[in-house]
Amino acid sequence: MAESAGAQWCARFPTSASLGDLAEPFQGNAKAFIDALRDAGASVSINATYRPPERAYLMHFCCLVAGYRDEGKVFHQIAPGDVPAMQGVDIDWTCGGDPGGARAAAVAMRQGYEIAYPAALVSNHTRRLAIDMTIQFTGAISVKTGHGSLAAAACQSDLWPVGKSYGVIKLPSDAPHWSVDGH
Numbered sequence: 001m002a003e004s005a006g007a008q009w010c011a012r013f014p015t016s017a018s019l020g021d022l023a024e025p026f027q028g029n030a031k032a033f034i035d036a037l038r039d040a041g042a043s044v045s046i047n048a049t050y051r052p053p054e055r056a057y058l059m060h061f062c063c064l065v066a067g068y069r070d071e072g073k074v075f076h077q078i079a080p081g082d083v084p085a086m087q088g089v090d091i092d093w094t095c096g097g098d099p100g101g102a103r104a105a106a107v108a109m110r111q112g113y114e115i116a117y118p119a120a121l122v123s124n125h126t127r128r129l130a131i132d133m134t135i136q137f138t139g140a141i142s143v144k145t146g147h148g149s150l151a152a153a154a155c156q157s158d159l160w161p162v163g164k165s166y167g168v169i170k171l172p173s174d175a176p177h178w179s180v181d182g183h
Contacts, residue, residue, distance in 0.1 A: 002092035005062070005080075005105035009091060010112035013055040015125070021050035023128035026167065026180050029146075030131050033166040036144045037159070042137040047176055049132075051125035057086045059119035062109035065093055065102060068117060080106070123183075130179035131168070135159060 003009075019031050034044050067077035080093040080102035095101040110116075124130035140154040146165035153159050160170040169182035 002090045004092045004095040005065070005102060005109060006095075007105075007108040007112040009058050009062075009109055013052040013058070013089075015048045015052070015055060016050040017046045017048055019046065019049065019131075021128060022131065026129050029167040030178070032146065033163055033168045034133070036162070036166070037135060037137075040137070040141040040143040040153075042135050042141060042143075045134045045136075047132040047134060048125065049130070050128050051119070051123070053121070053126050054086065054089050056119050056121050056123065056126050057089060058091070058109065059113050059115055060121050061093065061118070062106045062113065063115060063118035065106035066110045067103070068110075070117070124179040124181070129181075130177065132174075132176035133178065134176055 019027055019034070022030060034046075037044050061078075061083045064076065064078045065080050065083065067075060069075050080095070080099065083093040093102060093106070095105050113119075120126075135156065137153070140152055142150045143153055143159065143162050145151050145162050146167070151158070151162050153162065157172075160172075163170055163178055167180065168178045169180065171177040171179065171182050
């Protein structure tokens with residue numbers, strides 16, 4: 001029997017924060033970049049690497065059932081009964097046929113995931129090709145590039161070409177996000 005939607009689902013299918021869960025060669029590239037950052041005196045905190053497809057599914061559809069406004073302020077919402085099933089995720093998006101309860105459960109999930117927009121069903125995170133990390137340093141640092149030279153970095157954007165030299169490309173619009181292709 002399917003379990004009703006709700007915030008309890010947010011703890012299931014957790015996102016990894018382990019470099020070991022990334023696919024090669026991106027895993028080795030990310031590790032080398034992080035090692036270079038740490039050797040230069042930066043602190044690096046890994047927030048997310050691999051996102052299981054089940055989690056992406058839950059994050060995607062809770063937003064759609066709850067309803068959200070896109071960047072153009074257009075409201076999007078689907079009926080709980082229109083959510084396609086996913087093997088391995090025995091969730092009842094309709095909450096036993098209770099439309100109000102289903103919407104409230106989806107809102108609770110969206111809040112639990114701390115998201116405003118639907119997660120992509122397939123992304124570099126689900127493909128093991130992305131990392132979200134916080135990089136901190138004080139003053140200017142010299143970071144070894146993937147080519148062996150040193151690069152000066154006085155601000156976060158100075159690290160973008162350094163990361164690229166390792167095959168770890170920054171998505172400028174998402175502060176912690178780096179990936180194999182910048183998406």
